[in-house]
Amino acid sequence: MKIAILGFGIVGSGTYEVLAKSGSSVEVKRILDLRNIPEIADKLTTDINDILNDDEIEMVVETMGGEKYPYEYVTAAMKAGKNVVSSNKMLVAMHYKELIELAKENGVAFRFTAAAGGTIPWLSNTIRRTASEKILKIQAIINGTTNFILDSMQTRGADFAEVLAEAQNLGYAERDPSSDIDGEDIKFKCSISSSCAFGVHVPHEEVKVFPLRYMKKSDMEYASKMGMTIKYMTFAAQKENGKCVAYVEPSFISAASLEASVPLNYNMVSFFGEFTGRLSFYGQGAGKYPTGASVAADIIELTKTKEFGAACSGEGEVDNSAELHRYYVRTSKKIECVAAVAETYEANGEDFCAVTRELSVAEMHAIAEKVKAEDASAFFAGIHAEV
């Protein structure tokens, strides 16, 4: 089968190399990239029409990232009757329902396993299990950069800014790390994962997020004293009538839990099925060859069958008003609306740390809005004793 790759960056070139070494029958006929890349000069084009109008090309693999051009090219490819594989979380999260429906209308397949979890066949397995049972909930460490930071903070007692700089030097974190440490990356992955698991489009805009950005060494020390550690996690759960829970937050979890042992930049993603119980997947959530391997697996699978695609029966609605747990809140001064829900609220070094009574995620976010007006760098973390 002949295919085209859009974008010869880290993931695109990784996919290309894995395919070349796999011995599969897949032939990369065209590669769209604006740069001049000598080793693939015979395949390069800057014009998407060279691909769309080539009837030999049966599949388009989008590894560009971003939204505007990928959206334009992917929809055009589907309309031209070509199967599509994408590793682009932003594209998939933003246009989930539309792209699944467009693929169906055009009788083509649409795969995006690498868009959440990198090399981990998380989405493909989640989709498959929905054929025989209801997926009740999801819990995941699904951002390698922030896990690297937290792992270093835990094992070495380092401070946030220090390990962030180190992660940037190692290439684990971007120069502008906002997408990772403000939870944008995880929010997109939560949207995609819960959409696949629950069979409706869970809008990324509705996923509530507490950032990791404001975390300090003292927060990790506080967690340690409770026999816990902090991981940056996402949780989602299926409720009645297309409603679901979906949020991202720094999370206090037991130091004895499996998630607490996730090292470096690894991911661990789990679903809880009606019959399966807990099923977890662990591996590299990013990286040239790991992610390339996942994209290549989607491509090779599509040469054999178009079955096992994600289904989307409609728009989901995020409702975090009944999702209850305690919170840890650290502020630079005592703030009344925190004190009102706190079981303890004590000085800790130059800060004040509260552990609240059980609050819904929605309630805590409402309180946090007020807190931020008085203390922009306040830190919020859910206490997840159940993990």
Next chain:
Amino acid sequence: MKIAILGFGIVGSGTYEVLAKSGSSVEVKRILDLRNIPEIADKLTTDINDILNDDEIEMVVETMGGEKYPYEYVTAAMKAGKNVVSSNKMLVAMHYKELIELAKENGVAFRFTAAAGGTIPWLSNTIRRTASEKILKIQAIINGTTNFILDSMQTRGADFAEVLAEAQNLGYAERDPSSDIDGEDIKFKCSISSSCAFGVHVPHEEVKVFPLRYMKKSDMEYASKMGMTIKYMTFAAQKENGKCVAYVEPSFISAASLEASVPLNYNMVSFFGEFTGRLSFYGQGAGKYPTGASVAADIIELTKTKEFGAACSGEGEVDNSAELHRYYVRTSKKIECVAAVAETYEANGEDFCAVTRELSVAEMHAIAEKVKAEDASAFFAGIHAEV
């Protein structure tokens, strides 16, 4: 699609219930069982020919366990042109190559995901990844009973016999626990897993096993002092020319490792792929609904495609002569052949504990043969600092 289930025991009935609740189009037309089971009386038969001769039945699901009848029925079903799904590790391990070839000759599919790892889609994902890369090695906790025992020994400081009795009372261990604590169960699963990963039949008879049966509380305490814990694990690796490493042994692993955090009767199975790196799967390795969910997933997948079956290019050969690591050996008296390879060998309570220099698995087994002649209850564990 109409199917038949052979054996309405724990897995068979679990599969039946999951299928019934899944809303899939699969209809269980016949169930073979020798017992009178009122709730499925209209489907029951004791005669395999009622199934083999029924052209409406396109798939046979074998959940009987054991070897003789399953082998007879499964081969007959394949010859009758029916697809086969089996959850039977003994059948699959003993007749791996033959059954894969027989299925191919008859143009039918053969699936056995639940035979190793229970609900975990371990085999299916391993097979799939082999289409694009070489699987280099496997490491796994793949027996829930012994993990339950070891987890209890670690967290509560309990002794082996005590937790074994408890596991029996909870139904996690059989009345005769030999298959679990002597490693027979893991041996079959190692054979199947490594066969799927390496593409050749890895004979279960050649997988070397050190039993867990002789472990004591003092062994766990010894590991703890080293910052480690003990898990009952299997390891396999692909070498050149169809050769592979394959063995099962009590294993000292770092207390900070992911495997060390595997609680209760859970399994954690991992492969290391050429491009993927480490990919791990975690879930219930047994149980009515978890295993039923896995069998049901195989069945439903087969209604959509016959692709993605395991391949077997020939007979593999186990060669553990170059697989090196240190060992922990506990004997009731000092034994010369242990002393000859020991870095330390000291009294520990009423016993003597040695940590050896690096030995190959083959060397250690040769030494163990001599040790057993002098001390039948000597305990051997690999020291796997790399886990």
